[in-house]
Ligand code: ADP
Ligand code: ADP
């Protein structure tokens with residue numbers, strides 16, 4: 001069935017991203033928004049927009065029945081959930097189809113199976129997919145689990161089966177801490193995810209996080225669109241992603257791709273999905289989980305494959321079979337994404353909210369900015385603090401990196417601390433440029449002091465001009481050339497510059 005109108009049950013950059021593809025396909029768009037997002041670009045960009053409630057997500061973007069009611073009233077055929085919010089909620093997906101609408105995503109059954117890390121492990125069991133050594137079932141008997149933990153070998157990781165977004169994980173270094181950490185993990189899992197099931201996994205020291213993008217149609221065809229390396233993380237959450245990975249060769253890529261296809265087939269996957277793997281120092285890979293939605297970092301895959309993943313999601317939801325085969329897909333060049341979060345990297349990456357008093361995007365060849373804000377807007381405290389995704393594409397990894405550094409230098413954000421300075425630090429670090437890095441990058445290589453970088457050539461020039469102007473002024477006023485006032489101005493300038501970078 002041809003989709004003519006889509007309601008986007010999301011906000012910010014991803015809502016806009018989805019609307020853009022709809023527009024190119026001649027599909028009308030319906031936005032929903034909370035009171036905090038009244039002036040957001042996704043609201044003005046859409047053909048129609050409806051207020052859904054006050055700022056808290058539970059009273060707006062998560063109002064399942066109300067969203068469906070708006071979809072029906074506005075004559076919408078389909079709902080796109082984006083990422084986060086209702087995107088991995090099987091009950092919502094079912095309600096949407098029960099209401100006679102198309103859910104742009106996989107079936108409720110696939111979401112349900114893959115939404116539970118334990119059910120996912122069970123589902124893939126028949127597909128010969130490597131798993132991290134650990135328990136296959138929820139832990140009910142703590143002493144027995146402790147014996148198992150000894151067999152697996154410390155350190156181990158206690159994980160919430162229903163966890164997500166980097167939350168619900170606890171590392172246990174020594175057997176003595178086992179019981180206490182177990183108690184905490186169960187109560188955290190219960191309070192955060194409404195499901196206290198936890199299991200144990202071997203804690204892989206310094207792993208890489210590498211994931212495979214897949215697309216599956218309703219006819220049962222599944223292809224993989226290569227890997228994304230997402231190892232640069234803070235709090236188990238990604239900040240820099242790239243495609244392809246610097247350490248995956250053609251043979252490994254094929255093996256990981258085929259494993260990802262197995263995972264997708266184990267749940268009859270339809271639409272765009274991501275199979276996440278963890279990779280140890282010997283480059284062995286193990287299945288972690290499948291995300292049954294569009295991923296934040298999907299643009300790097302679009303850049304290297306030329307495939308618009310949102311369009312494919314819509315075409316699949318309409319019932320079309322994939323228009324390409326595995327052998328038609330090729331990697332073209334290299335792409336990087338940095339997430340620009342409203343966070344202060346000098347202060348433990350704590351959220352920093354406020355007004356975007358200056359907001360100027362970088363431009364030029366090979367640069368893409370996916371965002372949902374304009375200059376003068378406030379970053380609301382109610383939602384994820386991501387301001388923008390900055391994406392570059394280059395003929396190779398080196399060009400993509402250099403382009404990203406240029407783009408970061410051109411990006412002017414004043415009023416809010418962001419992760420841009422941290423990202424620039426990473427991109428210039430030997431560990432990153434050599435490809436020899438893992439999920440411990442921040443712990444191993446980063447200290448807030450390191451962000452006080454040396455001045456660039458341009459900045460040195462401005463400083464020299466300022467100094468000579470001041471010295472001329474001082475001379476004409478018969479003052480010693482290196483007077484205090486010029487030093488004060490210079491240090492004030494240096495301080496201001498910190499806010500600009
Ligand atoms: P990605 O895997 O694409 O990097 P994440 O897994 O971090 O993205 O999740 C994408 C978005 O969904 C983020 O905004 C994150 O905060 C949110 N999210 C994902 N899973 C959960 C969860 N279980 N609880 C709360 N928020 C979640
Ligand atoms: P989430 O649902 O929160 O995304 P994941 O299982 O995908 O949970 O894990 C998120 C991150 O946690 C991984 O990218 C990795 O950095 C770390 N991690 C997960 N499992 C392990 C493990 N067994 N050993 C070491 N680190 C892990």
Ligand code: MG
Nearest residue numbers: 165166276289
């Ligand atoms: Mg994950």
